[in-house]
Amino acid sequence: MTLTGHMLIGQQTLAGNREAIHGINPATHAALEPAYAGGSAEHVEQACALAWAALDVYRETPLSARAAFLETIAQEIEAIGDELIDRAMAETGLPRARLSGERGRTCQQLRMFARTVRAGEWLDVRVDPAQPQRQPMPRSDLRQRQIPLGPVAVFGASNFPLAFSVAGGDTASALAAGCPVIVKAHGAHPGTSELVGRAVTRAVKACGLPEGVFSLLYGSGREVGIALVTDPRIKAVGFTGSRSGGLALCQAAQARPEPIPVYAEMSSINPVLLFPAALQNRAEALAQGFVASLTLGAGQFCTNPGLVIAQQGPALDSFVAAAARLIKDCSAQTMLTPGIFNAYEAGVSLLAENARAQVVAAGQIGTGPNQCQAHLFITNASDFLADHTLQAEAFGAASLIVQCASDDEIRQVTEHLEGQLTATLHLDDADLEQARTLLPTLERKAGRLLVNGWPTGVEVCDAMVHGGAFPATSDARSTSVGTAAILRFLRPVCYQDFPDSLLPAALKHDNPLQLRRLLDGQRETQA
Numbered sequence: 179m180t181l182t183g184h185m186l187i188g189q190q191t192l193a194g195n196r197e198a199i200h201g202i203n204p205a206t207h208a209a210l211e212p213a214y215a216g217g218s219a220e221h222v223e224q225a226c227a228l229a230w231a232a233l234d235v236y237r238e239t240p241l242s243a244r245a246a247f248l249e250t251i252a253q254e255i256e257a258i259g260d261e262l263i264d265r266a267m268a269e270t271g272l273p274r275a276r277l278s279g280e281r282g283r284t285c286q287q288l289r290m291f292a293r294t295v296r297a298g299e300w301l302d303v304r305v306d307p308a309q310p311q312r313q314p315m316p317r318s319d320l321r322q323r324q325i326p327l328g329p330v331a332v333f334g335a336s337n338f339p340l341a342f343s344v345a346g347g348d349t350a351s352a353l354a355a356g357c358p359v360i361v362k363a364h365g366a367h368p369g370t371s372e373l374v375g376r377a378v379t380r381a382v383k384a385c386g387l388p389e390g391v392f393s394l395l396y397g398s399g400r401e402v403g404i405a406l407v408t409d410p411r412i413k414a415v416g417f418t419g420s421r422s423g424g425l426a427l428c429q430a431a432q433a434r435p436e437p438i439p440v441y442a443e444m445s446s447i448n449p450v451l452l453f454p455a456a457l458q459n460r461a462e463a464l465a466q467g468f469v470a471s472l473t474l475g476a477g478q479f480c481t482n483p484g485l486v487i488a489q490q491g492p493a494l495d496s497f498v499a500a501a502a503r504l505i506k507d508c509s510a511q512t513m514l515t516p517g518i519f520n521a522y523e524a525g526v527s528l529l530a531e532n533a534r535a536q537v538v539a540a541g542q543i544g545t546g547p548n549q550c551q552a553h554l555f556i557t558n559a560s561d562f563l564a565d566h567t568l569q570a571e572a573f574g575a576a577s578l579i580v581q582c583a584s585d586d587e588i589r590q591v592t593e594h595l596e597g598q599l600t601a602t603l604h605l606d607d608a609d610l611e612q613a614r615t616l617l618p619t620l621e622r623k624a625g626r627l628l629v630n631g632w633p634t635g636v637e638v639c640d641a642m643v644h645g646g647a648f649p650a651t652s653d654a655r656s657t658s659v660g661t662a663a664i665l666r667f668l669r670p671v672c673y674q675d676f677p678d679s680l681l682p683a684a685l686k687h688d689n690p691l692q693l694r695r696l697l698d699g700q701r702e703t704q705a
């Protein structure tokens with residue numbers, strides 16, 4: 179397939195009229211063709227007009243048709259074949275195996291949402307039948323279902339060019355909910371975005387859906403991104419990226435005459451607590467697991483373990499010594515973009531210059547451009563508690579160990595943490611009581627709590643929560659991964675005393691969609 183460098187607005191391809199960006203091969207600094215001219219407010223206007231026109235048709239598509247659309251997107255992405263992986267490798271420096279796996283995850287995610295859509299549980303149908311004889315007042319017939327919020331703006335993330343980008347989790351969950359989607363492509367992988375965007379537009383056409391169900395725009399966040407977030411036809415936003423970017427979008431959304439929700443996944447350092455018995459029994463194995471998790475993919479995972487908390491003593495000293503030895507052997511890995519590399523270098527420099535932290539070890543120095551040198555730092559609890567900058571995310575393979583003098587200091591450090599995507603506990607039986615006392619605090623902070631595992635790697639499934647309190651996300655009630663992500667883009671509507679012929683299918687008296695309803699206070703066991 180020949181890449182055009184054009185935006186996709188419904189079924190139209192359009193050249194932008196702003197400064198062009200090129201994909202950059204981070205391993206060589208080479209600019210990749212074609213150029214992608216940025217869009218402007220007029221393109222946002224066109225995409226929003228089409229999305230709005232598509233909304234009322236798309237949101238009432240039969241569940242089977244919407245599910246088939248999601249499956250068709252997956253098939254179209256797979257049908258691109260090696261070209262997609264080759265382009266993504268050139269634009270990101272990520273290895274083939276990682277990108278092939280990510281493509282599999284992206285398509286599996288679309289198919290999982292197709293299954294979710296078909297099952298219809300997310301409609302959360304509640305029926306309270308009329309009680310005309312009730313005293314002192316009769317009760318009306320009341321029926322509730324969930325409807326989509328409206329068109330959603332999705333910002334592709336740089337660190338997962340497939341699974342968190344054009345047809346990633348935000349897009350899949352919004353489309354599953356019945357929302358048209360307008361994606362602002364991330365400038366780090368424009369060609370990959372075009373290939374996937376074209377797969378989605380082919381699926382829109384093949385499924386006979388209104389063209390405005392999907393558009394893909396290029397351009398600057400400050401122009402195209404803000405124009406999207408402030409357009410009155412956009413009703414929600416999905417974002418993964420930096421804290422400053424996420425907050426800028428939240429502020430723009432809140433300043434609108436009609437504020438809208440922004441589901442921004444931003445910054446998390448994913449604390450790992452090493453409890454005394456576990457540390458005593460397996461310091462070496464813990465160090466191996468930690469360094470592998472920290473350096474996976476040059477640390478460019480939002481769930482990378484950027485903080486370790488443990489009680490000082492010989493067992494922690496053994497862990498630190500083993501981790502230092504392993505870090506020193508780590509070869510430098512190419513980061514996704516020059517921007518991410520520069521931000522990582524700046525974050526590591528801040529830690530290195532901070533008198534409250536000491537360098538424990540550094541990995542091998544890179545020999546090519548944009549290569550991440552792993553770093554491990556150490557501090558103590560009182561310094562950590564005194565300096566908020568020590569919990570800033572340094573996106574990449576850098577981590578900080580906080581050594582605590584007592585259980586009470588561990589509690590204080592844990593309480594002092596900002597919101598997190600994950601919190602990990604390494605424990606043995608003898609540690610259970612101490613762990614139990616920290617759980618209420620950790621539950622308040624994190625979206626996912628793990629025992630004796632490592633946080634990198636997020637399963638796409640029904641029970642997953644990839645969320646957490648601020649700044650991990652802007653809305654702690656939600657997840658951006660897993661089928662519960664659909665709930666972000668829905669709102670309830672109640673229908674009172676409607677004649678059956680006017681009710682949507684999900685609410686009709688004879689339950690034609692065979693949904694398990696909450697009927698008069700009882701959950702139906704089967705439809």
Ligand code: NAP
Pocket residue numbers: 333334335336337362363364365397398399400401403404418419420421422423424426427443444445446479480517518519521522572573
């Ligand atoms: P980013 O700078 O936040 O950019 C993400 C998207 O948001 C881009 O489309 C960008 O447009 C847009 N954007 C950023 N600031 C904006 C603003 N003020 N107004 C409107 N739109 C804005 O993230 P990134 O480029 O992926 O990486 C930068 C840093 O973010 C990384 O070094 C890392 O520290 C962090 N990051 C964290 C995670 C995580 O999961 N925790 C993931 C990825 C990145 P433009 O391209 O035009 O700026």
